[in-house]
Amino acid sequence: MQTLAVVVPAYNESEGLREFQRRLGLVFDGLDLRCSVLYIDDGSRDDTWQVMESLRAADARVATLKLSRNFGKETALTAGLDHADADAVVVIDADLQDQPELIPEFVARWREGFDVVYGTRSNRAGETAVKKLTSAAFYRVMEKMTDLPLPRDTGDFRLMSRRVVDALRGLRERQRFMKGLFTFVGFRQTAIVYDRDARFAGDSKWNYWKLWNFALEGITSFSTFPLRLATYVGFVAALIAFVFGLTVFVKALFYGDPVRGYPSLMVVVLFLGGAQLMALGMIGEYLGRIYMESKQRPLYFVDRINPPSGPDAG
Incomplete structure (x- = not known):
């Protein structure tokens, strides 16, 4: 039977993890795949790790990984991909802005022969007009400044085949911009358009200063x-x-x-x-x-x- 692993990096997300796992578990129950989920605690300061461990005790499909400190989302995501062993790997945030219920649709497109199935946001609920504007501007600037065909309005939420994950594991650069790396490896890619929800609980860890540095990271990683x-x-x-x-x-x-x-x-x-x-x-x-x-x-x-x-x- 084919296998599916879901990689979930988290930093101070204890408030929403139980609801995330409840919804993800229902998705797993409806798939004809051997499913597992790997939660990565990126040096959280709250009880995120304890919640992850309680989820693992309650569901045999749950694995947990704790980093020695906060390395940042891009590195936590890398750690998850390094330890995920499955025919297909889904990357998704724990804040429930990206719906786990879309995973079966991702799987269907993967079975059609696509190596990467990524989610493109048609609407971003719960975000300010300034954040939406700056996000849209970033993707368009990246499109003009690099030769990389970075999909517009697309985050980390995606499914990748085993060979794509293996290719990503070979990219060990320290300054990591994962959205660019996902596109850089190539292979057959397709989009699924969806409306993004507001956060289920807690606050975003990305303030405008972090977003500015993230944009700078992306531009300098893939463009001269x-x-x-x-x-x-x-x-x-x-x-x-x-x-x-x-x-x-x-x-x-x-x-x-x-x-x-x-x-x-x-x-x-x-x-x-x-x-x-x-x-x-x-x-x-x-x-x-x-x-x-x-x-x-x-x-x-x-x-x-x-x-x-x-x-x-x-």
Whole structure:
């Protein structure tokens, strides 16, 4: 019988895990697959791990993995994929914004021959207009700045075949942008459009500062366009400075020019200085990533891992 594993990274999600497992269990009961779920505790500060263990005690299809500290969602997701052993693996968040009830539809498309079936959001309930706008802008910027065909309005919720998961396991870069990596490996991919629900419980762990850094991670992981942009900005700044300098020279040559150039001098200096600092900042972002990759540190450390205890687990 074919097997299905569901990978669920969680950080401080104890309030909603029991309801998530109840709904996921009903989905498992309706599938003709050997199913299991792997919960990853990404260094939670609440009782998320205790709740996970109670779920494992109550359902033989539940496995749990606890990281040694909070490594971030992208790394927790990587740890889950490293330890998931099944013919197909579903990645889903624990906040119930993505409905587990869609998994059978994902499975049906997988059985049609697709290696990746991802969920594309047509509506995002419970999110502010600013967050929706910035999210839509991010996907469109990524589309323009990289050669990667990153699907619009698509999160981590997806099903992947075994060979896709095996391919992802070979990508061990430290600065991880999983949405890009999912697309990078290729294979046959298709979308399922759905309306995303509001969070069942708790608050989002992603504030605007974290989202900004996440966007920066995505852009610099799959595009060198910012470096090219720095070149363009430097060229334009140099051109403007040259034209301005030529204007000042011609004016002084034909009409003379009393010494009253302090404001214009400051404008030029500040403009060029700002352009140079921006270019250095972009270079620094890439240099920092090279530095992190050169250390070759492990992506994560596992504190504890408990496999499913029942014979029907995948």
